[in-house]
Amino acid sequence: MTHSMFDVERIRKDFPILSRELPGDRPLVYLDSGNSSQKPSLVINTMRDHLEQHYSNVGRALHVLGSESTEAYEGARDKVAAFVGAPDRDEVIFTKNATEAINLVAYAFGNPTGTDERFRLGPGDEILVSEMEHHSNIVPWQLLAQRTGATLRWFPVTDEGRLDLSGLDELLNERTKIVSIVHQSNVLGTVNPVAEVLARARQTGALMMLDASQSVPHRAVDVAALGVDFVAFTGHKMVGPSGIGVLWGRRELLEAMPPFLGGGEMIEAVWMDRSTYAPVPHKFEAGTPPIVEAIGLGAAVDYLTGIGMADVMQHEHDLTVYGLQALGEVPGLRIIGPETAEERGGTLSFTIPGIHPHDVGQILDDRFGVAVRVGHHCARPLHLRFGIPATTRASFYLYNTTDEIDALVRGLHHVQKVFG
Structure with a gap:
């Protein structure tokens, strides 16, 4: 659940790009803020x-x-x-x-x-x-x-x-x-x-x-x-x-x-x-x-x-709890990093057996308008430590919603069907 004091729908209206439709009438689901965040009208x-x-x-x-x-x-x-x-x-x-x-x-x-x-x-x-x-x-x-x-x-x-x-x-x-x-x-x-x-x-x-x-x-x-x-x-x-x-x-x-x-x-x-x-x-x-x-x-x-960093942190914590649970329901998916939301932020990197992260990211974007990051995220030694070449990373911010995490999970189920 989203934090009660936090009106994420109002916040989303402050970011013009989030109302953009992608080719094929797909809504944009932006889960790549760990790479770069979107900008509110105030900044622009x-x-x-x-x-x-x-x-x-x-x-x-x-x-x-x-x-x-x-x-x-x-x-x-x-x-x-x-x-x-x-x-x-x-x-x-x-x-x-x-x-x-x-x-x-x-x-x-x-x-x-x-x-x-x-x-x-x-x-x-x-x-x-x-x-x-x-x-x-x-x-x-x-x-x-x-x-x-x-x-x-x-x-x-x-x-x-x-x-x-x-x-x-x-x-x-x-x-x-x-x-x-x-x-x-x-x-x-x-x-x-x-x-x-x-x-x-x-x-x-x-x-x-x-x-x-x-x-x-x-x-x-x-x-x-x-x-x-x-x-x-x-x-x-x-x-x-x-x-x-x-x-x-x-x-x-x-x-x-x-x-x-x-x-x-x-x-x-x-x-x-x-x-x-x-x-x-x-x-x-x-x-x-x-x-x-x-x-x-x-x-x-x-x-x-103006929004308050305590509320931003609480909202992201709620998203992280929700995201960890939702991704946990994708068969075989392995989270790289802590599996609980304690002392961790809203960055979820994962692998799916037998499917390269580049394929995961491509299908999520092409079919579902879900923007995630794939690769070693400029942290190659860490990926070597876990014995993997790359991960798919979904990263949340103050404008993300649980509906967008649901869209990610739907997309991942589809990816598994394609490669099933």
Whole structure:
């Protein structure tokens, strides 16, 4: 059942694309928000209005449009900071996505221009991730290890799809400089026990980063309460536009880090032989930023705040309970990840014996207008861990309904008939 305070039919009217009919008069059943969410009219109209009435570059111009643009852009930073409980608005760095945010932090380690001991990295030092990470939280750390001679290690994953912390004290040790794990898995739906890992990181002096791309859109995330050092997330999964992401970091760490990109806006003064840098956040925002996208993200934050993240989370929990039960009735279907809704989000990845996920996704789309994701979801090591090449993934958001889950299940029964 859908949460009583939550009017999903009213919410659906806020998203123009959800009323679209696909070729052949099929209604759109969009179950791929884990990949990218749809956009409400508020976000679309806010971005359009800025382009039509207020657009100019930010931070440079003294004219009216310049000041309006700068005010809207910096206003979006204020909104994002409030949304994630950042103690200081200047701790919010706008990037182009969560991938860039993670790369920005990885770049700070072992950097010859850096002087802070916490970011010194070389042979003998260790970087710790997990086996359930998205490639964007694996590859930057692999590159860092190659660059510095440090060693990359990882937490394994249990058969149930949880983080295996049995070796926590051995894996997270005095040699660990940074641990970076996902807050909520984009394949398993698992919500990881941040506090337990962080407590150990604090004992050893390691810094800790969270990839919160799949949690910030779906639950109230308070960076101060979490207590970690860095948090990355992205706009396009939280009803905002693509091309805008966020790095939140503790101010004193951001101040200690060398700049990631050099150019305009990130400088204080430039001579031919040297430069001094602007204070954070501008030190990390070289060049013309994604102005309209940042303003769109501010509107997305307004939209989600207006609905209430506690209600969003409850609605998705109800959908997850319903979805796990409904998929459980499809013969042979195997959920990859926790089979109960405890400490898990609304991302259901599964396999059906003898049928390739690409075939499943194709038939669901062609015959039923059901949009799901197929493949390894940029988490190939996790699929290798479970001995499978790919999964089909249905991911839910605030605008999904139990009727849409029923449509998915009907489609899966049809897929089995086709291949039966």
